[in-house]
Amino acid sequence: MVDVEKIRADFPILEESVYGKPLVYLDNGATSQRPLPVIDRMTEYYLKYNSNVHRGVHYLSNKCTDANEAARREVQRFVHAASEKEIVFTRGTTEAINLVAYTFGEAFVEEGDEVIVTEMEHHANIVPWQMLCERKKALLKVVPFDEKGELRLDVYEKLLNERVKLVGVAYVSNVLGTVNPVREMIARAHAVGAKVLIDAAQAIAHLPVDVQDLDCDFLAFSGHKIYGPTGVGVLYGKESLLQQMPPWQGGGEMISEVRFEKTTYNELPFKFEAGTPDFIGIVGLGEALKYIGQIGVAEAGEYEQELLHYAMEQMKQIPRLRIFGEARHKASVISFQIDGIHHFDLGTLLDQMGIAVRTGQLCAEPVMQHYGVTGMVRASLAVYNTKAEIDKLCEGLRKVEKMLNV
């Protein structure tokens, strides 16, 4: 059982007020808050140990290098990777996907090949593949979703063929909350020789991720969506694949030897980590994973499911409210609209009540087009949210309805 009051005490920001009203933070899909242990750990490193990693002979540099590499092993354990060489630090999910689009794309995608994404992807898992397809004259194919917000696996099946080199799919949709059957989708892709990248940005804090069990080829996530700092993310890649991929950005750290005649590259994972990494951010990410690990991702997810069901039940009592995405497996993301109220008005007025939600196209314009809407309002829940906060949201929604005379 999750002790939510104890958890909330670790997040001082949750005690803040906005416009004199207690903050109700329901925008965790955009970014989660950081607990004190993460903030303290990073502060400690800034105050006592700051020094560049992987190059110094001195005490501080070694201290930071050790912490950087300990965080890598923390990530490895967290996603159950076979080796720490498979963990590449990036700036976030977006950079991780771009890295694969450039390097895997460069090595393995040819003219006439195909890349598959889904209709419910975040722009970050669409645009890099479009750019790749443009460079390589490859084709981008799209798996649609049905009215419940579940992927049309029958269409997916038909799209798969030996020309497909890569499938990019979200573990959890950032709009619909759908938990996609990625394990099954990976197996189907492998059957035709395609590799699979899982965008786990919205999954990582909410359900246990095991890359070996999934057998995914790549998996990407961001630190700031799992109670860690911004600017740090992870690309997991199977070692054998990463070995075959050329480096992406060139610079320090990613090299073995530099000669004007020929430069040789460092071994994994450093081959993909050019330049000074955000090593204190990485230390913070390691701490965040420890933090959520102590609560238990499965336990956190279970509690969030309870919140989700409560929220769906309560929100459905608002007659003109429409929820987008009612998949059987759904994470704690609720996108909705109230008939006759613009999402911008709804979000602006909720904000005045201290309630933080996301509004607009949610970086997923194809999903908006699917439903024929110009935008939505999204409440996304984290392990520190409470039923009382959901009550406040519903109360706020009713107040807005009244104000706007709907």
Next chain:
Amino acid sequence: MSIEEIEREIVGEFSVYDDWMDKYAYLIEIGNGMPAMDEQYKTDDNLIKGCQSRVWFYPEMRGELLYFMADSDAIITKGIAALLVRVFSGQKPGEIAKADLSFIDEIGLTQHLSPTRSNGLVSMIRQIKMYAIAFSAK
């Protein structure tokens, strides 16, 4: 009335309300009170970019004065647009182009609708001023 006088009037109206929800309710009332824009003017050309909601401004010169019609699919944005129409519509383009908009600060609008947000306030003002400059050059 001059732009300045209308601005003073608006500041006075908003000062009656202490609570921001009440100010919003008033803004919504103003939005609802603005005459509907004819559908023929809701074109892509008249659409203001940079807003989360769609806002249209249509300028029209009558004699020496520049008039605006506006509309939005979001009511708060429509309220803001209505304020701007009230301030600028029926003024000389030259006056509009050089108008000071500190009344927005005085109402407290910028605190709650800061330029970094997606309410389009800044884009609307920019567009109005561009129209004014274009018409005063003619």
